[in-house]
Amino acid sequence: MKVGFKLFAEGFGPREIVEQAVRAERAGFDFVEVSDHFHPWLYSHGHSGFVWSMLAAIAERTDTIGMATGVTCPILRVHPAIVAQAAATTALLAEGRFSLGLGAGERLNEHVVGRGWPSATTRHEMLREAIEIIRLLWSGGYHSYEGKHLVLEDARVFDLPDESPPILVAAGGEQAALLASEVGDGLFCTEPDKVLTHVYGESGGTGPRYGEVPLAWATNDGDALDSAREIFRFGLTGWKVQAELPNPVNFEAATALIDRDAMRDAFGYGPDPARHLEVVRQFTAAGFDHLCLVNAGPDTEGFFTFFEEELAGPIRDMGSLAGG
Numbered sequence: 001m002k003v004g005f006k007l008f009a010e011g012f013g014p015r016e017i018v019e020q021a022v023r024a025e026r027a028g029f030d031f032v033e034v035s036d037h038f039h040p041w042l043y044s045h046g047h048s049g050f051v052w053s054m055l056a057a058i059a060e061r062t063d064t065i066g067m068a069t070g071v072t073c074p075i076l077r078v079h080p081a082i083v084a085q086a087a088a089t090t091a092l093l094a095e096g097r098f099s100l101g102l103g104a105g106e107r108l109n110e111h112v113v114g115r116g117w118p119s120a121t122t123r124h125e126m127l128r129e130a131i132e133i134i135r136l137l138w139s140g141g142y143h144s145y146e147g148k149h150l151v152l153e154d155a156r157v158f159d160l161p162d163e164s165p166p167i168l169v170a171a172g173g174e175q176a177a178l179l180a181s182e183v184g185d186g187l188f189c190t191e192p193d194k195v196l197t198h199v200y201g202e203s204g205g206t207g208p209r210y211g212e213v214p215l216a217w218a219t220n221d222g223d224a225l226d227s228a229r230e231i232f233r234f235g236l237t238g239w240k241v242q243a244e245l246p247n248p249v250n251f252e253a254a255t256a257l258i259d260r261d262a263m264r265d266a267f268g269y270g271p272d273p274a275r276h277l278e279v280v281r282q283f284t285a286a287g288f289d290h291l292c293l294v295n296a297g298p299d300t301e302g303f304f305t306f307f308e309e310e311l312a313g314p315i316r317d318m319g320s321l322a323g324g
Contacts, residue, residue, distance in 0.1 A: 001284075001319020003312070004031035004292040006070065006212060007054075010040035011231060014049035014057075020300060021058040025065040027304045028312055032058070033070030033101065033212075033292050038077060038109040041234040042255070043248045052086045059093040066097045070212070070292070071170045071188055073105030075123060077113050080130035081155050084137040091161040101188050101210075102131065103170030106243045108251075120243070124179055125149060131167060131183045138164045168210055172239035174199050181205030189288070190235070197287035211288035213280055214267045217297040217306045221270035224297050225260040228267050232296040233258040236266060267296065273310035280311075284318050291315065 005024040007017050021032045036051040051069055058067055067090075074080040083100075091098045104123035111117055118126065129147035136143040137157045145152035169184035171177040172191075177199040180187045186207035187200045197209055214235065218224035233255040234242065245251055263269070268276030283291055293311075295303040 001316060002030040002066075002208070002290045003315055004033060004066070004068075004210075004290065005029045005307075006292050006294040007032050007034045008231075008294070009035050009049050009051065009054065010037060010042075010045040010047055013047050014054050017049060017054050018057045018061055021065065021067070022061050023301070023304055025062045027308050029065060029307075031066030031068060031097075031099075031290070031292070033068045033210075034058075036069045036072040036109075038112050039248055041108070041242075041248060041251050043252060044230065045248075052090065055090050055098070056093055059090065059095075059097070062097075064097075066099065067094060068099040068168065068210075069101045070210075071101035071103040071168070073110055074102055074130040074134065075105060075126040075150070076110040076115050077105075080133040080150065081137060081152055081157075083130070084134040085157050087134070087165055088138065088157050088160050091165045092159060096161065096163065099166045099168055099186070100134075101168040101170060102127065102184075103188070104176065104243075107246050108242075108248075111246050117244075117246075120173075120175070122149070124175055127169075128179060128183055131169075134167070135164075166207065168208070171196050171200070172243075177205075178203050186210060186290075190239075192282040192286040192288070194286045201287070208290045209288045210290040210292060211283040211286070212292045212294050213283050214294050214296065215276050215279065215303075216263070216267045216269045217271070217276070217295055217303040218269075218299060219271055219302070222260075224269040224271075225263050225267075227298040228263040228269060228296040229258065229260050232267075232294070233263065236262055269297075271306075273306070273314070276311060277314055280315055281318065289319070 074083040129150045166185035168186040168188040169180035170188040177196045181203035216224040216228035268279035
């Protein structure tokens with residue numbers, strides 16, 4: 001069992017994100033994930049730094065903690081050749097501590113380059129081609145590629161690590177979980193959905209299974225739930241909505257009626273570790289072995305202390321009991 005911390009780049013500026021990664025290493029987390037967005041989900045978030053700059057700084061400021069994009073879309077806003085180069089450089093700077101999380105993206109971030117927004121089926125076709133391009137470039141030498149959707153012309157990544165970083169493929173449905181088993185090195189999900197891990201495993205996927213665990217720590221339940229609603233209510237809309245809305249203003253409208261009771265049903269919240277561990281168990285029971293804890297509470301430092309004192313031991317014990 002590996003335990004990570006989600007660096008919420010929409011809610012904090014780039015320098016604070018780097019400091020949180022340093023603090024996460026000190027708290028004993030095994031890895032951190034950083035979202036790769038152009039826009040924040042909500043206006044109130046107020047930030048959305050460039051992921052590759054933050055990862056480079058994290059690599060230089062830390063020694064042991066793993067890091068991953070959670071996740072990068074390599075099909076529209078950024079060509080997979082650029083992602084291949086950025087990921088290779090990050091892997092070199094991190095000295096083998098980097099994993100590349102990839103997904104089919106959200107309109108929120110990808111529409112900004114004016115290339116439209118394809119259907120989910122087309123995006124998955126594009127993602128498959130993008131991964132093929134990335135792996136070609138990581139194999140060394142010059143390469144060209146002509147797919148149904150994506151083209152590469154006479155390109156080479158010159159600085160490559162001795163070992164390519166693992167590719168984690170995000171899945172919000174069975175089609176993507178199947179894709180992860182076919183072309184990825186691991187699975188990345190945001191819900192404790194047994195169907196996704198089952199499809200991944202039954203289709204031949206043998207890599208790590210990452211799950212983002214929604215938590216909100218505060219010294220009292222009310223503050224935790226209010227903070228969870230303020231920061232993370234967009235997460236309750238589901239991927240069919242999250243993938244399609246174009247701007248923060250649309251998410252503000254779509255989430256206006258989500259209240260604290262809805263957050264109560266979705267999150268581990270408040271000061272009681274039992275509530276948080278109950279949500280963690282949903283992910284371990286669904287077959288996830290890399291748990292990335294999301295803190296939607298109002299106090300990041302308080303959450304780190306809470307993890308050190310109340311969560312770290314019990315979560316790792318769950319992994320021992322599961323044999324992971």
